[in-house]
Amino acid sequence: EGVQPQEYVLIKMEVVQPFPEKLKPLEGKKVFLAAATLRPETMYGQTNCWVLPDGNYGAYEINDTDVFILTERAALNLAYQKLSLVPEKPSCLVKLTGYDLIGLPLKSPLAVNEVVYSLPMLTILTDKGTGIVTSVPSDSPDDYMALHDLISKPALRAKYGVKDEWILPFKVIPIINIPEFGDKSAETVCTNLQIKSQNDKEKLAEAKRLTYLKGFTEGTMLVGEFKGKKVQEAKPLIKAQLLDAGLAVLYSE
Ligand code: A2H
Numbered sequence: 001e002g003v004q005p006q007e008y009v010l011i012k013m014e015v016v017q018p019f020p021e022k023l024k025p026l027e028g029k030k031v032f033l034a035a036a037t038l039r040p041e042t043m044y045g046q047t048n049c050w051v052l053p054d055g056n057y058g059a060y061e062i063n064d065t066d067v068f069i070l071t072e073r074a075a076l077n078l079a080y081q082k083l084s085l086v087p088e089k090p091s092c093l094v095k096l097t098g099y100d101l102i103g104l105p106l107k108s109p110l111a112v113n114e115v116v117y118s119l120p121m122l123t124i125l126t127d128k129g130t131g132i133v134t135s136v137p138s139d140s141p142d143d144y145m146a147l148h149d150l151i152s153k154p155a156l157r158a159k160y161g162v163k164d165e166w167i168l169p170f171k172v173i174p175i176i177n178i179p180e181f182g183d184k185s186a187e188t189v190c191t192n193l194q195i196k197s198q199n200d201k202e203k204l205a206e207a208k209r210l211t212y213l214k215g216f217t218e219g220t221m222l223v224g225e226f227k228g229k230k231v232q233e234a235k236p237l238i239k240a241q242l243l244d245a246g247l248a249v250l251y252s253e
Pocket of ligand 1: 006038128139140
């Protein structure tokens with residue numbers, strides 16, 4: 001971890017009823033997969049959510065109504081940021097693994113897709129953010145390659161019990177234009193750098209560097225209320241809207 005605290009926006013991806021057996025004890029509550037992002041302005045382009053199959057997660061009471069699914073580490077940090085029913089103490093209702101979360105249908109704020117599914121990503125770090133990541137393959141090289149792996153490898157889908165209808169037919173949604181990279185910058189850069197899979201760490205780091213910087217400084221929104229505005233201008237406005245509407249919360253670590 002760095003010296004400076006990192007501030008994330010936690011996107012509340014709501015689990016659609018009816019709940020599977022494992023989540024039955026949570027009935028009557030609003031249950032969310034809480035995804036940590038640095039790019040709230042990209043939420044229009046969400047196609048799915050990512051979880052680590054072997055990761056340990058829990059369902060934590062945040063207040064009287066809301067339950068967040070995330071890592072215990074994140075729950076403890078949240079408890080010290082006034083985001084726990086019990087002050088300064090995580091309150092876990094159910095322990096879960098990533099396997100329990102694969103295939104959950106979710107409704108996510110701003111997403112063009114009405115329902116998105118929770119899918120396995122093998123490179124998620126459990127000591128960063130919440131261990132839950134929302135997937136925007138148009139603008140995130142990691143997300144683009146993880147989805148590419150699932151689509152191109154039936155054996156990978158079979159291994160994790162991923163049904164075809166959760167990913168196929170699959171479309172990258174254009175949401176931001178970057179003059180140099182077009183309307184699907186992650187796809188363009190992953191193709192240009194000939195990245196083979198989500199495990200191609202060095203090339204992915206370069207792809208992220210290229211798209212992250214240019215997206216912020218030169219990107220223009222193609223969708224939503226701030227269509228036509230520069231990403232730099234739209235980002236704080238979209239972030240504030242999500243927070244004000246109770247669709248997201250801030251989290252630092
Ligand atoms: B970002 P930083 Cl469109 N493990 O959100 C791996 N990756 C994680 C994570 C974890 N535990 N927690 C968060 N992340 C991802 C959107 C996005 C992101 C776009 C483009 C780039 C991008 C949609 N996914 O991040 O190490 C989340 O993905 C590029 C860096 O704290 C989060 O923002 O800098 C970002 O990594 C946080 O990474």
